[in-house]
Amino acid sequence: MNRKEEFEALLTYFADAPVSFAGGEDSGRVGNEEPSFSRKSSKSPKRVKAKSSKLDNKISDEMVLQELRRTKAILKNNPSLFSGDPTGFFTYEDPVLANIAYLCQSHLLKPSIAALAGEEERTISKKNFWEWAKTGVHLWLSRNAKSYQTLMGMTPRESIKIDKDIMRLAVIGDAGFKGQAQKNVLASIKERHRENPFDLLIHLGDVYFAGNEKEFLKNFLAPFQKVGPRVLALVGNHDLYFGGEAFLDTLDVLRQPGRYFCVENLHWRVGCLDTALPDVTLRRNSGCLDEGQLRWLDELLATDGDKQTILMSHHYIVSGWEKSSGKLKNQLAPHLKKIFAWYWGHEHSCAVYDKKTAGVNGACVGNGAFSETWKPPSGAPLPKWYAKGRCVCHQTRSKYWPHGYLELQLEPKRVIEKYNLEGGKAYTRTLKRG
Amino acid sequence: MTHIPTTTQSTQAGKNNLLILVSAPSHDRLTKYTAKILQTLPIFNVPTEVHKFEGPLTYDQLLAQKLINPNNTSIALIFGGHGEASALKGPGANPGAADYKKARSIFYDDSSLAQGPDFLLAFCCNAATGLGESYKHGPARRAFVGFKTKIGFVTVGGAYAKCWRKIIHSSASAMLRAKNRREMKKTILALYDAAYSYFDSAPGSKHEHALLMKMYLLKQKEVLRFIKT
Numbered sequence: 060m061n062r063k064e065e066f067e068a069l070l071t072y073f074a075d076a077p078v079s080f081a082g083g084e085d086s087g088r089v090g091n092e093e094p095s096f097s098r099k100s101s102k103s104p105k106r107v108k109a110k111s112s113k114l115d116n117k118i119s120d121e122m123v124l125q126e127l128r129r130t131k132a133i134l135k136n137n138p139s140l141f142s143g144d145p146t147g148f149f150t151y152e153d154p155v156l157a158n159i160a161y162l163c164q165s166h167l168l169k170p171s172i173a174a175l176a177g178e179e180e181r182t183i184s185k186k187n188f189w190e191w192a193k194t195g196v197h198l199w200l201s202r203n204a205k206s207y208q209t210l211m212g213m214t215p216r217e218s219i220k221i222d223k224d225i226m227r228l229a230v231i232g233d234a235g236f237k238g239q240a241q242k243n244v245l246a247s248i249k250e251r252h253r254e255n256p257f258d259l260l261i262h263l264g265d266v267y268f269a270g271n272e273k274e275f276l277k278n279f280l281a282p283f284q285k286v287g288p289r290v291l292a293l294v295g296n297h298d299l300y301f302g303g304e305a306f307l308d309t310l311d312v313l314r315q316p317g318r319y320f321c322v323e324n325l326h327w328r329v330g331c332l333d334t335a336l337p338d339v340t341l342r343r344n345s346g347c348l349d350e351g352q353l354r355w356l357d358e359l360l361a362t363d364g365d366k367q368t369i370l371m372s373h374h375y376i377v378s379g380w381e382k383s384s385g386k387l388k389n390q391l392a393p394h395l396k397k398i399f400a401w402y403w404g405h406e407h408s409c410a411v412y413d414k415k416t417a418g419v420n421g422a423c424v425g426n427g428a429f430s431e432t433w434k435p436p437s438g439a440p441l442p443k444w445y446a447k448g449r450c451v452c453h454q455t456r457s458k459y460w461p462h463g464y465l466e467l468q469l470e471p472k473r474v475i476e477k478y479n480l481e482g483g484k485a486y487t488r489t490l491k492r493g
Numbered sequence: 494m495t496h497i498p499t500t501t502q503s504t505q506a507g508k509n510n511l512l513i514l515v516s517a518p519s520h521d522r523l524t525k526y527t528a529k530i531l532q533t534l535p536i537f538n539v540p541t542e543v544h545k546f547e548g549p550l551t552y553d554q555l556l557a558q559k560l561i562n563p564n565n566t567s568i569a570l571i572f573g574g575h576g577e578a579s580a581l582k583g584p585g586a587n588p589g590a591a592d593y594k595k596a597r598s599i600f601y602d603d604s605s606l607a608q609g610p611d612f613l614l615a616f617c618c619n620a621a622t623g624l625g626e627s628y629k630h631g632p633a634r635r636a637f638v639g640f641k642t643k644i645g646f647v648t649v650g651g652a653y654a655k656c657w658r659k660i661i662h663s664s665a666s667a668m669l670r671a672k673n674r675r676e677m678k679k680t681i682l683a684l685y686d687a688a689y690s691y692f693d694s695a696p697g698s699k700h701e702h703a704l705l706m707k708m709y710l711l712k713q714k715e716v717l718r719f720i721k722t
Contacts, residue, residue: 077648079523081617185704
């Protein structure tokens with residue numbers, strides 16, 4: 060059994076546990092019935108609503124079991140919530156599962172220490188899983204929901220100006236995961252920065268697994284700050300799975316003007332969007348923009364001048380693999396003609412799209428650090444190009460997407476995109492201004 | 494068979510005899526399970542009435558139905574079902590009603606305290622915080638055993654049901670037999686320890702849900718409350 064199967068088997072064991080609670084309140088499906096939604100329903104079952112009076116000291120077993128039951132049902136309806144390597148590190152596009160997976164895998168990261176002591180723990184026991192599940196649910200239910208409101212108010216007053224004719228950006232997505240892949244990719248950015256400096260290093264979001272403060276510090280701020288260029292961060296769904304506090308603190312550390320912002324020089328405007336926080340669904344998997352941000356974008360695009368606009372976001376509206384967000388697509392459809400190019404993450408792959416087939420020149424650059432099994436595109440629009448190699452982080456060919464980053468050079472009359480992949484491979488495209 | 498004194502220690506002054514009244518609401522998955530356990534408890538050596546009910550019923554109504562006079566009968570109520578701080582709860586609707594499984598009604602609360610029972614084993618959530626408190630400050634020579642918070646059960650037959658059955662039966666016996674609160678508490682906690690030990694080592698640990706049983710036995714043990722006035 061691989062780690063994913065082991066994890067999900069334990070989830071199933073507890074979710075299916077024949078346990079009932081002898082409470083007097085009508086608390087819905089308190090261990091009495093199976094969830095009443097149908098298997099075909101596209102609606103997710105409602106989460107336990109956290110009342111602060113219940114969370115004063117601890118989360119009850121009943122609440123934990125209820126969450127596990129609903130989480131199991133959600134996963135059964137949406138197996139694509141799984142992301143990563145079933146035999147290695149993985150996560151889920153769901154806050155409770157992401158928290159529990161993080162805790163379980165952190166536990167399994169300890170074998171290197173345990174091995175020194177003569178022990179090796181390669182599997183998770185039922186007892187440990189239950190402890191991590193309780194903690195994971197607790198983390199989710201006790202998140203500081205007010206921090207989301209505070210973060211929502213972090214809107215920019217001014218853009219970041221790069222006072223140069225040519226603006227150079229290093230763009231990397233879904234790279235908030237410390238490991239060999241991140242190390243390799245950041246090292247290659249650092250080396251390139253020495254040869255031909257970047258003005259900014261932009262992360263397209265997602266610090267794994269749940270964006271808590273420790274993860275932000277260890278998996279994002281510490282490694283990224285060592286690379287060289289100034290770092291800016293977009294919000295991804297995982298960044299908010301433990302509340303918004305860590306991302307708020309990160310904005311302070313990075314001296315970033317807001318959760319969305321604009322970077323510009325004489326010729327270009329790069330609108331960096333927040334598609335995660337306005338998505339108020341539990342998993343924030345689809346992405347959308349809030350009204351204030353849409354107005355800001357309208358103003359950005361309506362500004363007179365010769366500047367062309369490039370957008371960056373965590374979520375996408377175009378994919379040859381997954382169904383893209385309907386809401387985000389609808390919100391941005393009226394603006395697509397004015398967008399010169401668009402770069403996003405969320406999918407842990409590297410694929411380039413063109414205006415003819417996809418309606419926009421753009422690319423997915425979510426192959427920053429997280430391992431994802433490679434597969435060819437299966438839907439429309441087909442990408443113009445996608446990375447066909449494999450990750451060689453551990454020097455043997457694996458089944459995962461190769462990791463890398465986008466080197467974006469914004470010149471007065473054109474944009475040069477260079478998709479740098481591990482092993483020294485690259486794909487280059489030039490987009491000319493009309 | 495556990496010997497329970499039928500007079501003096503167990504009965505209230507002025508009451509001639511002792512009756513164990515086992516009340517088993519049965520209207521959802523949990524209570525159907527607990528009802529089966531209550532209906533198959535080992536024999537007590539005192540008169541026992543077991544009453545399973547599937548529709549709304551109060552304690553007073555039950556006494557009336559069974560022609561039990563609380564003024565001359567000392568009643569030991571064993572209740573298994575749902576509870577809240579100040580009440581034991583039974584079905585809130587009749588079978589077949591739309592909200593049957595979820596609806597609850599009060600079976601017993603402290604408004605009936607004057608009627609007894611003299612001994613109450615409240616095998617349900619939370620009742621120790623309200624009802625237990627009422628027992629503590631209520632009429633003398635009464636006993637109460639219940640739980641301060643929500644409790645969970647592994648609702649499977651076999652070894653699991655056997656465990657719950659033993660705990661309920663022996664707890665009730667201890668409540669009736671014990672000379673004082675300390676003795677009652679010691680005896681009942683020892684039951685939980687024994688049950689835990691069974692599931693903690695072979696052969697009990699081999700049961701599929703041994704871990705869950707240990708969790709809930711521990712949890713129940715932690716939140717038990719004992720009153721003997």
